[in-house]
Amino acid sequence: MAGTTNAVAAAKRAAGYQAAEMVEDGTVIGLGTGSTVFYAIECLSGRIRDGLSVAGVPTSYQTAMRAREYGVPLTTLDDNPVLDLAIDGADQVDPQFRMIKGRGAALTREKCVASAAFRFVVVIDEAKMVPRLSGAVPVEILPFATKTAMAQLRGLGCRPFIREAVKKDGPVITDNGNFIVDCQFEDIVNPADLETAIAAIPGVIESGLFSRFAGNTTVVVGSEKKCTVLTSADVFP
Numbered sequence: 001m002a003g004t005t006n007a008v009a010a011a012k013r014a015a016g017y018q019a020a021e022m023v024e025d026g027t028v029i030g031l032g033t034g035s036t037v038f039y040a041i042e043c044l045s046g047r048i049r050d051g052l053s054v055a056g057v058p059t060s061y062q063t064a065m066r067a068r069e070y071g072v073p074l075t076t077l078d079d080n081p082v083l084d085l086a087i088d089g090a091d092q093v094d095p096q097f098r099m100i101k102g103r104g105a106a107l108t109r110e111k112c113v114a115s116a117a118f119r120f121v122v123v124i125d126e127a128k129m130v131p132r133l134s135g136a137v138p139v140e141i142l143p144f145a146t147k148t149a150m151a152q153l154r155g156l157g158c159r160p161f162i163r164e165a166v167k168k169d170g171p172v173i174t175d176n177g178n179f180i181v182d183c184q185f186e187d188i189v190n191p192a193d194l195e196t197a198i199a200a201i202p203g204v205i206e207s208g209l210f211s212r213f214a215g216n217t218t219v220v221v222g223s224e225k226k227c228t229v230l231t232s233a234d235v236f237p
């Protein structure tokens with residue numbers, strides 16, 4: 001078990017470091033959330049000490065705290081509405097670069113940042129490449145509309161569960177003050193249609209389905225021994 005954990009950590013580190021090496025001097029970048037992105041921040045920190053000039057828009061309090069700790073200068077989407085590149089993790093990526101994100105409940109800000117970026121660099125370990133998206137799709141929901149939104153989510157064919165906090169009683173509260181509902185689907189045949197249908201439910205802020213970024217996405221797949229970089233040209237030759 002410990003071996004497996006170390007292998008996954010090595011894969012995440014390889015992907016995070018490879019993505020951080022793609023960052024060019026003088027750019028403004030999006031900083032996603034999660035353990036793989038943290039490796040990118042660690043690598044960026046070293047590059048900044050060596051003279052790289054960069055500023056990052058963080059997608060969560062956790063990422064902002066980590067970036068400050070590692071000396072990565074921060075900025076906001078207000079000050080920099082167009083980003084050169086965004087680096088983020090994912091929970092599942094399919095062969096057409098459609099994704100499920102949101103294990104860390106940062107999906108709304110992550111989607112805002114991804115859509116502001118010219119290039120979206122997704123860093124994953126190899127276990128996250130899947131033939132078809134399936135399982136829990138996180139959805140951020142306005143607390144006021146939770147019951148009604150969950151009823152409509154059920155109508156889309158899932159079993160929705162309010163995500164419970166750890167070390168706090170009751171639901172997870174996102175950085176935006178909302179709830180996360182994890183929607184358990186079987187195989188997701190058409191992610192884009194499902195993303196659109198979820199977005200149309202009143203009270204839904206955003207879903208963790210990222211189905212429309214394939215065109216400017218680079219996926220960095222880390223394994224214990226190497227890193228593979230896939231671009232949209234590999235998906236749509």
Ligand code: 5RP
Binds near residue numbers: 089
């Ligand atoms: C947070 C996310 C993360 O990017 C995703 O869950 C991957 O995390 P990790 O790199 O820790 O496996 O979407 O909301």
